[in-house]
Amino acid sequence: MTTGNGAGTGGVGTVPPTEIERALSAAVAGGSAEAVVELLARTRLYVLVARLHADIPGWTAPLPTVRDEATRRTCVPVLTQGMLPPWHPEWVFREVDLDELARTWPYDVRRLAVNHGTPYAAMVDARPGRLKAWLKAVERLGGPERGMLLTDSGGPLHGPLAHGLALGAHLAVTNGLIWNRLGAAYENYATDRARLRRPWGIQHRAEYRDRLA
Incomplete structure (x- = not known):
C-alpha cells in the first residue's frame, strides 16, 4: 500500500473535511495496508458516472479508470464522502462498497486510488489475492457504517447558519449526508432518484422544476 501522488497524511495546514478523511490519513501514515483496507471496508465509497449512463435502465456502468502519473499505473478512482465535489448536472456518483x-x-x-490527487489519498493494492482480503474484511466488519453524524470541518459550526442546518441533522444522519455542508445535498444517484419518485411522485427533471416553480 502506498499513498497516491505521495500524499495521504495531508499537506501542511490542511484539515481533513470529515472524520472519514482524518481516519484514512492516520491509517496511511501508520503504514499498515491492513488498517487501510479495514477502514475502507467500513466506509461508503463513490465512483463518478456520466448521468446519461446512470439513466440507462437495468445497466450499470463499468468502474472508471485513471492513470496515476506518479506510478504510471492504471487505477480505479473512488472518493470518500467528504471529498465529493459540488453537484454537477451531467455527472453523478454511485455509492459502492469494498x-x-x-x-x-x-x-x-492492480490499484485502487482513493481520493486520487488530494491530500487525503491512498493507493491500495488490488491484485487478485488482495481482492479476497477485501471480501473477508467486509464480511468480518459488516460493511459500511450507517447512522453516522458527519461534520464538515470547513462548514458552519457556530452561529445562526449552523443552528439552522442542525435542525435537519437527524435527516442527514438517516440519509448518510454531511449535516453542515452547504449547496446541493446528494447521496447515491439511484437512491436520490428513488426518493424523488416515492413518496414525492417526481419522475423526471421537468416535473421537479415544475414542483419548484
Whole structure:
C-alpha cells in the first residue's frame, strides 16, 4: 500500500473535511495496508458516472479508470464522502462498497486510488489475492457504517447558519449526508432518484422544476 501522488497524511495546514478523511490519513501514515483496507471496508465509497449512463435502465456502468502519473499505473478512482465535489448536472456518483469493488474489479487493473490527487489519498493494492482480503474484511466488519453524524470541518459550526442546518441533522444522519455542508445535498444517484419518485411522485427533471416553480 502506498499513498497516491505521495500524499495521504495531508499537506501542511490542511484539515481533513470529515472524520472519514482524518481516519484514512492516520491509517496511511501508520503504514499498515491492513488498517487501510479495514477502514475502507467500513466506509461508503463513490465512483463518478456520466448521468446519461446512470439513466440507462437495468445497466450499470463499468468502474472508471485513471492513470496515476506518479506510478504510471492504471487505477480505479473512488472518493470518500467528504471529498465529493459540488453537484454537477451531467455527472453523478454511485455509492459502492469494498465488496462490490472486489466482485466487479477490472481484470487488468492492480490499484485502487482513493481520493486520487488530494491530500487525503491512498493507493491500495488490488491484485487478485488482495481482492479476497477485501471480501473477508467486509464480511468480518459488516460493511459500511450507517447512522453516522458527519461534520464538515470547513462548514458552519457556530452561529445562526449552523443552528439552522442542525435542525435537519437527524435527516442527514438517516440519509448518510454531511449535516453542515452547504449547496446541493446528494447521496447515491439511484437512491436520490428513488426518493424523488416515492413518496414525492417526481419522475423526471421537468416535473421537479415544475414542483419548484
